[in-house]
Amino acid sequence: MNASPEPEFERNLRKSRLIAAAAAAACLAMLGLSFAAVPLYRMFCAATGYGGTTQVARTAPANAGKRELTVRFDANVAPGLDWSFEPETAQINLRTGRTATVYFKIVNRSNKPVSAIAGYNVGPDSAGLYFNKISCFCFNEMTLAGHETAELPVVFFLDPALETEKSLADVDTVVLSYTLFGQKPKGKVAAGESALVKSGKPL
Numbered sequence: 093m094n095a096s097p098e099p100e101f102e103r104n105l106r107k108s109r110l111i112a113a114a115a116a117a118a119c120l121a122m123l124g125l126s127f128a129a130v131p132l133y134r135m136f137c138a139a140t141g142y143g144g145t146t147q148v149a150r151t152a153p154a155n156a157g158k159r160e161l162t163v164r165f166d167a168n169v170a171p172g173l174d175w176s177f178e179p180e181t182a183q184i185n186l187r188t189g190r191t192a193t194v195y196f197k198i199v200n201r202s203n204k205p206v207s208a209i210a211g212y213n214v215g216p217d218s219a220g221l222y223f224n225k226i227s228c229f230c231f232n233e234m235t236l237a238g239h240e241t242a243e244l245p246v247v248f249f250l251d252p253a254l255e256t257e258k259s260l261a262d263v264d265t266v267v268l269s270y271t272l273f274g275q276k277p278k279g280k281v282a283a284g285e286s287a288l289v290k291s292g293k294p295l
Contacts, residue, residue: 149224149249157188157252166269167196173274174202175236180243183265188252191226195243196270200236207235207275215267222254223266233275 163186165179176199186192200206210230214220225231229244236242246268254260 147221147224147251149226152191152224152226152249153189153252155252156190157250157255159255160185160187161250161263162186162265163192163250164265164267165194165196166267168269168271170271170273173206173208173272175200175206175208175272177270177272186250188222188250188254191247191249193245193247195245196229197241197243198234198236198272199241200238203238205235205237207233208272209233209275211271211273213269215269216260216263218257218259219250219254219263219266222251222257222260223268224249224251230270 162183164183165181167177167179169175169177176197178197180195180197184192184194209232212228212230214223225246225248227245227247229246234242234244248268250266
């Protein structure tokens with residue numbers, strides 16, 4: 093004796109449940125990817141210099157290159173952050189492979205402790221892969237007391253491999269640009285005393 097065919101209602105119900113389960117799984121997968129997207133994007137930018145992302149180095153090359161370029165410095169403050177921010181020198185001439193140290197002056201113009209962190213990039217974008225920072229205040233979150241002033245260094249070099257990059261063959265000026273963004277303070281800071289939360293990692 094043959095089993096009776098599955099009623100159409102039950103078939104439709106089973107299909108609806110399968111579709112709902114598949115949709116839920118897809119949503120969970122997209123949610124997981126969204127959380128992973130930011131660190132993966134940062135890793136990609138750091139590895140490729142995409143978007144003018146600079147590199148991190150421990151030491152400078154043993155030998156200098158042949159080209160000399162102008163490195164200009166640009167400092168900006170995001171809306172809502174009552175700080176002043178400027179490089180102590182507008183630009184320098186730098187030979188590839190040579191290390192340079194440049195200072196930026198920041199002032200918290202408010203009456204209370206304020207924390208900030210620096211976003212950065214290099215222009216043109218293709219120069220990011222060859223712009224190496226040995227030390228930078230942008231590796232840390234900074235907290236300044238009210239009306240406190242700080243002078244912060246950036247130590248960097250231009251990789252001599254830049255000289256083989258076709259897109260930079262006619263480029264004679266590289267721009268290092270920073271923007272300070274306000275953050276919530278992590279603790280109380282006494283007047284005249286700055287606090288740096290040292291992560292040891294670039295943004």
